[in-house]
Amino acid sequence: MNFFLTFVEFLVAIGIVVTLVTNYLIINKLWKRRMLREVTESVSIAAALLGLFNGIPFLIMFLLINPNPAAATKTTIGIVTAVIFVLIGSGLWVAEFRKRGFRSLFLRALNLERKESADLLKRLVQPRGATQILRVLHELASVDGHVDERETEIIRHFAREWRLEAPGTAGDGAQGGMIGLRKAITDYLNLNPPAKQVADLRDVLQALVESDTRVAWQESVALEEVDGMLAEYTAGEDAVLAMHEVLIVPQSEPQVEAVRTLLPGREEKFVRGGRVFSVGSFFSARYAEFVCERYISLGLFTTVVAADQAVGGQ
Secondary structure (H helix, E strand, C coil), X not given: CHHHHHHHHHHHHHHHHHHHHHHHHHHHHHHCCCCCHHHHCCCCHHHXXXXXXXXXXXXXXXXXXXXXXXXXXXXXXXXXXXXXXXXHHCCCCCHHHCCCCHHHHHHHHHHHHHXXXXXXXXXXXXXXXXXXXXXXXXXXXXXXXXXXXXXXXXXXXXXXXXXXXXXXXXXXXXXXXXXXXXXXXXXXHCCCCCHHHHHHHHHHHHHHHHCCCCCCHHHHHHHHHHHHHHHHHHHHHHCCCCCEEEEECCCCHHHXXXXXXXXXXXXXXXECCEEEEEEEEECCHHHHHHHXXXXXXXXXXXXXXXXXXXXXXX
């Protein structure tokens, strides 16, 4: 039994030495770089203070109430380490902060940590498809050919929160107006994001459009179509939304070949005895008309059909 107790005391002594060496190595790395601002700002003062205040009661107990030299020594090492962490983390030796007092530096470091305290949590709750969401926001902001500074700031805000690079501004990187926006939404929904997240995105897009106090017609039309796409996704199998199909009605064989070139792989069908090609079905009547006009400008007879009724033509 005496041998066992002696052996345990030996291990405790070794443990104290290991603790001392370990803390020395950690502090040594920081101490050599204590004049670098990036290093000081990487030290958590809050964690050091918690360790400091947590160690003091144990030190009092091991010194005065229930004397235990080994435990008191180990606790003292932890307290000294915490004090050094606080001093380094405050930026006391950083050249640009030398004219500021310790109290000012200490409060600055605490305030910086307060702002960064939720960074890891925000990273963990980064929404599915965050990169694609930023693309959607940028496409919507660019749809009228102009990105307002307030729209840019909203996009940058989300990029900062999610630790992602914001898309280019002033239309840079946009895929192409309303068509590009619809494709970006489709790509995002193909990621199968949670319905709650999609519903929240609808509100964000509305706020983005209204942020510059000027809603262009392109934004209004695009938002109608996007809202329908997101509403259908959130409703799931219960979705019952009116659709507007854009049909091209070729007037000659050369036009048939032209349509096949424009819409590769699209099969023709017969409606009321006529041969047509479907460009696609859309939620917004105005968006469908916009798509329709694109093909009319190419000299193709194009119409929008909703509820089996022709809404427009060439």
